[in-house]
Amino acid sequence: MNKIYMDHAASTPVHPMVAEEMLRVMSGTYGNASSVHAFGRDAKRIVSTSRETIASAIGARSADLVFTSGGTESDNAALFGAAYARVDRGRHLLVSQIEHHAVLHAAQRLAEEGFEVEYIPVDIRGRVDLDWIREHVRPDTTLISVMFANNEVGTMQPVREIGAFARERGIWFHTDAVQALGSLPLDCGDLNADLISFSAHKINGPQGIGALYIAPNIKLAPILYGGNQERKRRAGTENLAGMAGFAKAVELAVSGLEERHAESLRLRKQLLDGLKDTIGEEAFVVNGDPEHSLAHVVNISFPAVGTETMLMNLDMEGIAAASGSACTSGSLETSHVLRAMGLPEKVLNSAIRFSFGLGNTSEEIEAVVKSIETITGRVRTKR
Ligand SMILES: Cc1ncc(COP(=O)(O)O)c(C=O)c1O
Known part of the structure; x- marks a missing residue:
């Protein structure tokens, strides 16, 4: 059968060219990107070139992309990172009802910690209503999270409009673009978003690697503590083969x-x-x-x-x-x-x-x- x-x-499925690239990196580069010797520098080069390739394909600056272990971590880093970083402004968050559980369960945890989360409803087609958002933001709202496109029904949201409104009010805007990447033209600089989540395994890349776009001037509280990797924004030894595979997958996804x-x-x-x-x-x-x-x-x-x-x-x-x-x-x-x-x-x-x-x-x-x-x-x- x-x-x-x-x-x-x-x-x-992992694209054959992605697998080939990963194998090349895995079998030839084994230094730690934090080491100062030549092996470390080789590893660091893979990290930088992968980041540059992805950034240029999605309209971001390299400095604004942080590698993560996937969409779940990117969503968690965005929600916890923004909520904790902005407690001086407030503890109110707006999150759409149809987010992936990586966002919803993070929001639920924040609510248990004393944050106030309100859920943005959707219509019968799965679209949020910008007017509802306009009516429900408050001076203490710190973050709005609405996904670019839904993973279950495919509905796309008016993210540019939500982002523009959030910006006017000084509210950070996170969008989960895990399903949108590779399916829609995507330019991080043009989305009016402060935080954008990506994952490699939805675009014929490897499982266990993703990225979070963090707009210039946005400073998140880290969720992982350890070494100084990723400019102190995400500790942990880099997943070299994953990064190289992700970069190849993005290249193929965007060009095709x-x-x-x-x-x-x-x-x-x-x-x-x-x-x-x-x-x-x-x-x-x-x-x-x-x-x-x-x-x-x-x-x-x-x-x-x-x-x-x-x-x-x-x-x-x-x-x-x-x-x-x-x-x-x-x-x-x-x-x-x-x-x-x-x-x-x-x-x-x-x-x-x-x-x-x-x-x-x-x-x-x-x-x-x-x-x-x-x-x-x-x-x-x-x-
Ligand atoms: C919209 C969306 N966000 C986040 C995730 C989680 O991504 P990952 O599997 O890379 O952790 C998924 C995966 O199903 C998804 O579809």
Whole structure:
């Protein structure tokens, strides 16, 4: 059975050129970038060139990029770092309801520590409302965190507008761009954001490496203590191979962006058209915002079939998709994103996320459509 991977929003295959670059670094450079000898200088060179490559591809200055262990750490560094650094101004934060748990759980922890967190609601398409934000900021608001694009439904947010408003009020603005990187043109200097999170493994780079963009003049409280790496902003011996792989992945992602975007749109259309032609348009609903969406993420509910049943059946046919919700103790929790969007229970409990990327083909989409037709037919006849 050919396996079909349609879960690229969860993690992606490492691009062969990324793997090659990582192997080159891993097998040839083993000094510690903090050491003063030639081995250390070689290591340091990898750190600097990787940082420069990434910075120039995303419109940042090298000095404004801090390497982290991934999106989770970048989000944590942004939230804790900003909250702790600005207690003189206040303890009020605004965080959208549909953030990744790396933001939501950090915010929850801050609330336990005495910070006041208010959650920005979203509409049925998963978009936040700038007017709601305008009405809820206060003189003691220190940070607004709204993601660039959502990982479960693909909805993109009006981040430039939110950032511009936050700037007017002297509030720092964090955006989680983990899913946006490589999918949308992205220029850090043009986003009106003070803090931007990135992760390598969503763009055919390695797992366990990411970055946080910190705008000039923003000084965060560190969350890790140790050596003086990353200009004292993130202690710990550098992940050389990870950095080199991340840099290669960003280079490839940014240079191939238009082509990949067009391909994702094509696969998305083929999937939706295929479903219309086979199970009929009344048998499924697309969740998210058709006008403002990542091309490679499509969240579809099949109200006649529960999420778990559909995922398990797809898995048996060799197809990997996702529910978007966390799997805790063997049962699926309803997605906080879909719940925040206020979708009906039937839609909530039957949502499946397909996400496309490197290696996906039209033949695979055809096979997925066929499998969904079989699964929905089987479930219907069992009723
Ligand atoms: C939007 C978003 N933020 C943060 C993360 C966490 O990134 P990482 O897996 O690199 O820790 C993810 C990964 O699923 C994500 O989709």
